[in-house]
Amino acid sequence: MPFVVELIISLLIVIGGLFLLVGSFGMLKLRDLLPRLHAPTKASTVGVGGVLIASMLYFWVERGHFTIHELLITLFIFLTAPITANLIAKAYMLLNVDPHSDLPPSKQNEGWATFDPVGPEGYDPSEEYQEKEN
Amino acid sequence: MIEYALNFGFVCVSLALLMNLWRLTMGPTTADRILAVDTMAINAIALLVMYGIAKGTAMYFEGALLFAMFGFVSTVAYCKFILRGDIIE
């Protein structure tokens, strides 16, 4: 294996590992859930991305056949990470945040969707619950 | 040289997993614990991919893909349960 490729692969693994570590460290260090949410986005972008590109390069140079298999995981994480972050934030806000004192107003006709789930066509999911219970 | 880089990477990811475990057991709110589980899944993906490089086999790739999928689905299921009191409505 040429030295330059080996160096690039090693660098990618080291950078990826460092960012994974910093992401988890940030989750440990920050005080509140909302700041904590920022830490894993780093782990899931540069951390996993670096390691996966290193793996792709390694198998390309070592085995000789080029696969973009690994990009699939990167793509999948890029698609899902925003959804998980948003859902975790919503779950946290529903349990621990007071929408009137802790959040800025939305400056629109409707409030924030987690607390004020009335849709634009007057659809209110909470009505379904009441119907179920009755 | 790749071996040294891989060892360094293993140390980093293991420490990261330990930190996540700490957040999982200590986390004051439920959302903190869900976040810890989600980050653990991401760290596990990186660990599996590195292990695949170390062993020189592409077999662990499927495991990493499964971790990516189940990590996502389990996080969404937990959050959905808190938000709506039900997972599949």
Next chain:
Amino acid sequence: MMKRYLPHPLLSLALLVVWILLANEISAGAVVFGAILAVIIPLITASFWPDRPKVGNVIAICEYGLVVMWDILVANVIVAGLILFRKTETLESKCVVVPLDLTSPEAITTLAGTITMTPGTVTIDLSADAKSLLVHCLHAPDAQGVIDDIKDRYERRLKEIFE
């Protein structure tokens, strides 16, 4: 005929490509099975995709992708520095409200996802009438600057792509 059996050509194409990537080979078997899946899955899930999103030119999409990639790299280093070298008390974390000009749901979803993936900002909620995003910033002494940045870098480009 075409519209009935292939309601979403782009989705079908994406499914075929993903299947070939999963099989990790371009053989007749993988292509045929991928094509079968690419026809069946959009038909089964058609009720979740009521209308076909308009997608603009490829150059604008590539430009958007490159801008986002670059921002992710830069913001990663900045946020890593913030986490490692700043005391948590000195971080000015706050929520900012970003009013939206975009109207199509696909564009708003892409914008929200982009904001989350660039470290330092996380989309945490959408107003119930889909006209503002609630964005949490890890360290934002200048809230208006963050809003202008989001509107100028991402929303303007997304408007060109989706509308």
